[in-house]
Structure formats: structure tokens, C-alpha cells
Amino acid sequence: MELxxxxxxFDTYEAGTETTLTAEETAETIVPDYCPDMARIIDTEGMVFLHGRDFRDGKATLSGTVRVTVLYTPEGEGGIRSLEFAIPFSVESEALPECAYLTAEVEPEMLESRMLNPRKVFTHCKLVARVTTYQRTALRVCPDVETAPELCVEKRRERQRATLLTHVAEKDFTFSEEMNLSPGREGAAEILSSQVRGCVTETKLVGSKLLFKGVFRICLLYRTAQGQYCSTSGELPFSQIMEVEGAQEGSSATVRLQLTGADLQIDGGDPEGRQLAVTLYLHATALVRREEELTLLRDLYSTAYELTYDASPMSLVTYWESTHRRQNVRESLEIGVVAEDILSVQTDCGTVAVSREGGGTVLRTVVFVRALYLDEGGTPLMAERGVEVSCQTDLPGDCRVFARAVCAEEPQGSLTERGIEVRFPVEFQIEAASQTKKVCISAVRVDTDSPKDLSGSPSLVLRQLGQQESPWDLAKRYNTTISTILCANQLETEEDLPRDTLLLIPRKRA
Incomplete structure (x- = not known):
């Protein structure tokens, strides 16, 4: 008899393969005719624009461009000139399971340029891409079973909280805004280099619409009409609405941004050069999660008939947390010369390594600090150093941690006797999750034609509850019920059952 x-x-998504890909690209670039010959390269910067994320024939392919900016000193004159060009890239993964979505973050790990001659530059770029695939799946659970009283079926049900990834949504959007230079700064005649960083600070679900807000930080190095060099930064707030059909109230969302393009220009309508036109192109991916309390039918037996069942294994995300940790850093760059002025300070965070130490989780990254400055003769020079930054967390030891580090605020630099002192915060953005393996009943059969023969079993057993034994295990082993054991020992709840005292275990009467 089938019960x-x-x-x-529950319709959910399951995080599949997480993989890290690397790609190396090189390019030889001719200096345009309208630019003077190069005397010395000062620095090389880059921004990654991800244009394509394709999944075909079981492989993920990422494509885009790296916008490279080379700052150099021209021959026969002082000051700083800028050469900008794009390097296309493409990276392909090994074979991956089929997926409905994939998310990707691509960052430059290494970018350097050298002169082949005064009119040609060789650039070497190494990229790191973190790819995660997501598969659609249905989580099927059995919370209970229909039984008649005469079948004498005992059921073990367990409540379990789980975090379900219910939606993965995407949106491309364009952000356009005017950026004003800080008061007291001279206007810009030419933008030499720029960096853009985006950060989502707030998410909120209202019906089927996801509202997310954040800030873009823009950092610029520019030349004034008088030939001076200045750096500036500014924050531009943004807000966007994304459709997430079917999302339930009380769900939470994590939004990740990836630049697909950027255009920063001096506003031609402002003769003083104090206004900049900023246009950014972005791809946003939202991961929507919901806390659900599940009831699982874990085990059952009959005290009157032979009973068999099938159980299906399942993996549940029982812990998920998105959090931030901030570390303030203060370091010195020794430059070996007398500096006259600091033009700009930039910080770039590398990948984050996760390790378990002393019962906690430690995150480590290397922040590459670069300071562009003028020596006492007005020659532009670059000082750089890698600084290791670590962060101690109290995350559970059995959880899987995904973390990235960002320097969301403008670093500060000041001249000292030893060189340049830099101060900056590093923010570790952390997602932690742990999974629990469970089994749940998927089919039950009772042989009503074969009642249990208990004639040879004792009607009463006297024994202790084992250290690894539960009251359920005890009752099932002796074909009785927990309530029968509690009644025989004049106890009220399972928690009252002692482990160091002999218990009366009577056989349940039909």
C-alpha cells in the first residue's frame, strides 16, 4: 500500500561552478602624429569594459576591451602627456555544466607598458575573471504523509530554515550626469587620465520592482589652461529600477555592477572648464534571496506493519550573510628624492585570499599604491608599492566565503621627511554561505497484509539512552513510541530523558 x-x-537557482580565469593580451601601439615623441613612460592605467558574456557548447566566453592610458614625458619639453588606446580581450573557460545565467567580474591584475622607440609602445596586460554559473532547479520537499490511525505510523519531522536563491535578474543601463570640479580648483583644459568605481549602497524590493541605489566615484588627473597639473575626485549618486517578476515581499537582493563603457569629457559649453560630462554604461546583475522555513519528513516507521520508504538527498543553504568589513591603512612610500608636490594617489586592490586561522576566517589582499608626484625640479615621477591588508572575521568555519576588496574612497597623500605618506580605507565586501546535507522521504509503502509478529519480543526493556542515541532512535529500535517511553518514566518532554539513568521501555500495545 502506497501512502x-x-x-x-520551490523554484530556485543553484550556484554551480565558480571558476577563476586568466587572460594575457599584448599590443604594440603607434604614437599618433599629433603627439610628440616619447622620452619616458611615467605610468600605465587601465579600465576594463566587459561587452560580452556568452555560454555556448558548455563553455563560458567573456569578451571586452581594456582602455589603457599611458602617461609619459615628451621629448624636448617638460610636463605630462597622455596616450589612450583600447586592447580587446577574450577569455574562454573549460567545459562547464549547463547554466541559465552566469555572472562575471573582470579586473586587471597586471598592466605595464614600455617604449620600443619614441613612436611605439608595447603593452602587456594580464586579466583575472571570476565566473559563477547558476542553474534553475526545483527544490522538492515532503513535510508530511497521510496515514490512518490503524496503521500506527510514527513520523519524524524536522523544521529547517533555508535561504533560497529565487531570482537572477539583469539589466543594462546608462548613467549620465554633470560633475563639477571642487571649489578652489582651476578648470580643466585636458583630461589626462580617469578612473571610475561604482558601489551599490542600498537595495529594496517593492512588489516586482527592485530599487537599487549607489555612488560612482570619479577620479581625474587633468591639465589646466595655464599648464598646471591637478587631480580631483567626486561622487555621483545614482538610482535604478529593475523588474524582478514574482519576487516576494521580505526578500533581499544583492546587486553587482560591471562597467561596459565610459566617456568623460570637458563640457564644451563651460569656458572655464569646471564642468565635466560623465556618461557611464553598465551591466547590473541582481541575486534575490528569500528565507524559508521548511518542514522535512526525515524518518518514519509503523509499530503494527512492515514499512519501507525511499529518501532523497538534498543540499540546503542554511546560512547566508552579506557583510562589509573596513580596514584603515596608513603607509609610507620612500621616494629617495625631495618631492615638491603630489599630483595624485591611486589604490587598486588585488584578489582576496581566504584562510582559516585560530577558529576564525582571515581575508587578505594586496593593495597596489601609486603616487604621482613632482620632484623639486618639476619632473613627474611615480612611486609605487604593494601593501598587504588583512581582515579578521568571525564567520563560521564551515561556510564558503566569496570576498572582494575595494578602495571606495579617495586615498589621501602628504609629503613627509621620508617620502609620501598615504592613508586609505579598504572595504572587504563579503558573502558567506554554508550548506547542510539533508534527506527527505520521497515515497512510503506499508504492507498491510503482513502485520508485525512481536510474539518473541520482550514486553518491557530496561536500558540507558546511548550518548549518540536520540529518543527517536530508541523508540524505533524497540518498536514503541516516544510518548509511550515518556509516560512509562513519568516524564513530560524529550529533553527530560536522562542519559545516565535506566529507562523503562515498554512495547507499544496495538
Whole structure:
């Protein structure tokens, strides 16, 4: 006789393969005719624009461009000139399971340029891409089973909280805004280099719409009409709405941004050069999660008939947390010369390494600090150093941690006797999750034609509860019920059952 199970089904997404890909690209670039010959390269910067994320024939392919800016000193004159060009890139993964979505973050790990001659530059770029695939799946659980009293079926049900990834949504959007230079700064005649960083600070679900807000930080190095060099930065707030059909109230969302393009120009309508036109192109991916309390039918037996069942394994995300940790850093760059002025300070965070130490989780990254300055003769020079930054967390030891580090605020630099002192905060953005393996009943059969023969079993057993034994295990082993054991020992709840005292275990009467 097949018993009818009560079943529940939840449509979810499951994080599949997480992989890190690397790509190396090189390019030889001719200096345009309108630019003077190069005397010395000062610095090389780059921004990654991800244009394509394709999944075909079981492989993920990422493509885009690296916008490279080379700052150099021209021959026969002082000051700083800028050469800008794009290097296309493409990176392909090994074979991956089929997926409905994939997310990708691409960052430059290494970018350097050298002169082949005064009119040609060789650039070497190494990129790191973190790719995660997501598969659609249905989580099917059985919370209960329909039984008649005469079958004498005992059921072990367990409540379990789980975090379900219910939606993965995407949106391309364009952000356009005017950026004003800080008061007291001279206007810009030419933008030499620029950096853009985006950060989502708030998410909120209202019905089927996801509202997310954040800030873009823009950092610029520019030349004034008088030939001076200045750096500036500014924050531009943004807000966007994304459709997430079917999302339930109380869900939470994590939004990740990836630049697909950027255009920063001096506003031609401002003769003083104090206004900049900023246009950014972005791809946003939202991961929507919901806390759900599940009831799982874990085990059952009959005290009157032979009973068999099938159980299906399942993996549940029972812990998920998105958090931030901030570390303030103060370091010195020794430059070996007398500096006259600091033009700009930039910080770039590398990948984050996760390790378990002393019962906690430690995150480590290397921040590459670069300071562009003028020596006492007015020659532009670059000082750089890698600084290791670590962060101690109290995350559970059994959880899987995904973390990235960002320097969301403008670093500060000041001249000292030893060189340049830099101060900056590093923010570790952390997602932690742990999974629990469970089994749940998927089919139950009772042989009503074969009642249990208990004639040879004792009607009463006297024994202790084992250290690794639960009251359920005890009752099932001796074909009785927990309530029968509690009644025989004049106890009220399972928690009252002692482990160091002999218990009366009577056989349940039919």
C-alpha cells in the first residue's frame, strides 16, 4: 500500500561552478602624429569594459576591451602627456555544466607598458575573471504523509530554515550626469587620465520592482589652461529600477555592477572648464534571496506493519550573510628624492585570499599604491608599492566565503621627511554561505497484509539512552513510541530523558 505524501516545490537557482580565469593580451601601439615623441613612460592605467558574456557548447566566453592610458614625458619639453588606446580581450573557460545565467567580474591584475622607440609602445596586460554559473532547479520537499490511525505510523519531522536563491535578474543601463570640479580648483583644459568605481549602497524590493541605489566615484588627473597639473575626485549618486517578476515581499537582493563603457569629457559649453560630462554604461546583475522555513519528513516507521520508504538527498543553504568589513591603512612610500608636490594617489586592490586561522576566517589582499608626484625640479615621477591588508572575521568555519576588496574612497597623500605618506580605507565586501546535507522521504509503502509478529519480543526493556542515541532512535529500535517511553518514566518532554539513568521501555500495545 502506497501512502500519499504531502509535497511542496520551490523554484530556485543553484550556484554551480565558480571558476577563476586568466587572460594575457599584448599590443604594440603607434604614437599618433599629433603627439610628440616619447622620452619616458611615467605610468600605465587601465579600465576594463566587459561587452560580452556568452555560454555556448558548455563553455563560458567573456569578451571586452581594456582602455589603457599611458602617461609619459615628451621629448624636448617638460610636463605630462597622455596616450589612450583600447586592447580587446577574450577569455574562454573549460567545459562547464549547463547554466541559465552566469555572472562575471573582470579586473586587471597586471598592466605595464614600455617604449620600443619614441613612436611605439608595447603593452602587456594580464586579466583575472571570476565566473559563477547558476542553474534553475526545483527544490522538492515532503513535510508530511497521510496515514490512518490503524496503521500506527510514527513520523519524524524536522523544521529547517533555508535561504533560497529565487531570482537572477539583469539589466543594462546608462548613467549620465554633470560633475563639477571642487571649489578652489582651476578648470580643466585636458583630461589626462580617469578612473571610475561604482558601489551599490542600498537595495529594496517593492512588489516586482527592485530599487537599487549607489555612488560612482570619479577620479581625474587633468591639465589646466595655464599648464598646471591637478587631480580631483567626486561622487555621483545614482538610482535604478529593475523588474524582478514574482519576487516576494521580505526578500533581499544583492546587486553587482560591471562597467561596459565610459566617456568623460570637458563640457564644451563651460569656458572655464569646471564642468565635466560623465556618461557611464553598465551591466547590473541582481541575486534575490528569500528565507524559508521548511518542514522535512526525515524518518518514519509503523509499530503494527512492515514499512519501507525511499529518501532523497538534498543540499540546503542554511546560512547566508552579506557583510562589509573596513580596514584603515596608513603607509609610507620612500621616494629617495625631495618631492615638491603630489599630483595624485591611486589604490587598486588585488584578489582576496581566504584562510582559516585560530577558529576564525582571515581575508587578505594586496593593495597596489601609486603616487604621482613632482620632484623639486618639476619632473613627474611615480612611486609605487604593494601593501598587504588583512581582515579578521568571525564567520563560521564551515561556510564558503566569496570576498572582494575595494578602495571606495579617495586615498589621501602628504609629503613627509621620508617620502609620501598615504592613508586609505579598504572595504572587504563579503558573502558567506554554508550548506547542510539533508534527506527527505520521497515515497512510503506499508504492507498491510503482513502485520508485525512481536510474539518473541520482550514486553518491557530496561536500558540507558546511548550518548549518540536520540529518543527517536530508541523508540524505533524497540518498536514503541516516544510518548509511550515518556509516560512509562513519568516524564513530560524529550529533553527530560536522562542519559545516565535506566529507562523503562515498554512495547507499544496495538
Amino acid at each position: 500519499e505524501l504531502k509535497k511542496q516545490s
